[in-house]
Amino acid sequence: MNINMLMQQAQRMQKDMENNVKKTKEELAKTEVHAEAGGGLVKVTMTGRFVVKRIQLDPELLKDDPEMIEDLIAAAINDAVRQAETIADEKLNSTTGQMGLPPGLSGLFGA
Secondary structure: OOHHHHHHHHHHHHHHHHHHHHHHHHHHHHOEEEEEEOOOOEEEEEEOOOOEEEEEEOHHHHHOOHHHHHHHHHHHHHHHHHHHHHHHHHHHHHHHHOOOOOOOOHHHHOO
16 A cells, blocks of 8 residues: 555545534534523523523522522533533544544544
């Protein structure tokens, strides 16, 4: 096998990887996670690309202390971020794992 063939194969693999990662990121943008805090008083909907789509507050919550409301909103958003990170990691690891990259290199393609 000559060096030119190896270079062409490497370029094809790189292009395939880029396309697969792009497709995965597009899927993540469409994936939604739902999180809540305060027993459902605050609900957050976020995409797998960490875009908050919606925050719902139970009307009963608005009668409470503003600091508590802020804490519950932060808790719900943080829970949604953790869920989105888990999904993103799983999907990207699956995508890059299919390409046969050595361990640790899949992180180069980030979420």
